[in-house]
Amino acid sequence: MLENMQLFKDNKIRYIPWVETPLSGIKGILHNLSEEAVMVITDDYPTYFPLKAVQYASNSCNRRIVAVDSNGVFPMSWTDRAYPTAHGFRRFVHQRFVECMETWPKFNPIPEGEDVWLSDELFEQLSEKWQFHVTPFEWLWRVGEVGSSGREALSTIDIDHTVPAVPHARGGRSTSIRMLQEFLSNRLYRYAEDRNTVSAPATSGLSPWLHFGHISTVEIIQNILQTNSWDPETIQMPRKGAREGWWNLERSVEAFLDQIITWRELGFNNAYHNPDHDKYESLPNWAKTTLMEHASDERVQYTFEQIRDADTHDEIWNAAQRQLIRDGIIHNYLRMLWGKRILEWAPSPQIAAEWMIELNDRFALDGRDPNSYTGIFWVLGRHDRAWGPERAIFGKIRYMSSANTRRKFDLKPYLQEFR
Structure with a gap:
């Protein structure tokens, strides 16, 4: 959240950090604030609490709700069924990957010079009208520091406090970008051989950061394809559906692309089409x-x-x-x-x-x-x-x-x- 505050400020968008605590204000904040909006935009996520949150919002808000699928490379809606095997889904990936590249989002969709900043005056009016309080910067900073200070700050939140924090796994975009560069420079070249090695696994370690949206698979894949000067003209279409050979790239690069596209998005495909995917x-x-x-x-x-x-x-x-x-x-x-x-x-x-x-x-x-x-x-x-x-x-x-x-x-x- 601290990082987001600066990123959004640089793009002239007001970012409102808000964590629900006993001191954060009245209930019904989503419904109340949506009354002041033209539309509500949220994530289209096919499982667990985010899915329930969208379902709740659709029943409690009187405004148009747009759920945006930013989960992976392929829109979940492009598939018409849950694929039972990785091979079947891989054939779909290979068949439509080039087409899919044309739909990828811009790195920054805000036109240069565009100012969409919510004025301080209007923001204060809304805060007073609906009696909600922005999460204090000091509280966010203390949580980010982990340790005893972070634990004390988090004690006000209704979460499972018996689960320990992981001090060396720091969230945020800057951490995820650093991890990506370390992986591309030091481990990707041996991914095919050593991804399962226990002593020095050649994995990216990015799964938690992907889960929380701190980095995008589109960004990762674009980086890899550009670094390897990949061109769709080099595709080996007779290898469609095969784990190796279709990309016409080095073996470890192909193995990682298969993992982050085929296997990762197979899970989203199944969750999207199968409401009982966790049963x-x-x-x-x-x-x-x-x-x-x-x-x-x-x-x-x-x-x-x-x-x-x-x-x-x-x-x-x-x-x-x-x-x-x-x-x-x-x-x-x-x-x-x-x-x-x-x-x-x-x-x-x-x-x-x-x-x-x-x-x-x-x-x-x-x-x-x-x-x-x-x-x-x-x-x-x-x-x-x-x-x-x-x-x-x-x-x-x-x-x-x-x-x-x-x-x-x-x-x-x-x-x-x-x-």
Whole structure:
């Protein structure tokens, strides 16, 4: 918010920082302020609280409401169905990517010299009329400093104060831009080989900043394509739908583009077309059938509290859960193992889904996101296929184990860090 205040001021737009606290003013602020507006513009986000907020606003405001889809490269409305597989969605991406580029927003849509500033006089009139108070600069600054000062400031807000802050994960646009440049300069070239490496993963680490809108996938992709002098004329159309070769770029660049476009936006596609995307019942029929056939299989069972507190016999899983609590993320590969083990230990696959959602929504910086639900339900068979041989508990669901993970990676530094 502090950063936004300066960014908007430079563009002659009044930015009004507002956080709901017991001292922030009367309820109904959205309805009241919308009475003074020509229209209300908000985000078109297909899940969790933002979706509910738009639905509420549409029923409580007497003005036109425009929800803008800025979630990714492709407008969610361009698809006519939820794609069940990444391959199918990738073919759509390849078919329409060049067309989509023509719709991308300008970096700054405000015409040069345009002044849309809300005058101080009018702003004060509205504040007095509707009795709302702008969140003080000092309060925002204290929260931004984290530490004891930040915790004291946040104590007035009705949130879960048992979830610790992540001091080294600072929000804001400047942080996200710095992280992007570090990734492009130091890790993108080895992304294909090392994105799953535990000791030095070659990932961007930008998921939380993308989730909160501090940086755009359009901006990231434009940067990569321009840096690599990419031209649509170089597209290898016979490779349409393939993970490699269509872009005609270096392998690691193609792998990252596939991740940030195909896999990320597959989650938004599913959430947009499937209202029950965060529920067990939305799994494909084959997955529900095989899980039910093995629901009564003997298993090691833990309580939710033991799972939450990383109190299991599996030191690899415990480390992943501690990373989630401390850092708000889990290493990419270990996140998949994290979910598979919860499936093994929960009393039923339905409860496993509930536990994964509860833990991820509560602790993950990029939780409560279509991609979070994609990852959770991939564990249970979504966007995957049946595998053999059938195994206890898993049935035909893809199997992963801590023993195999230990053989694949050098886990000593990771286990030491999150012991």
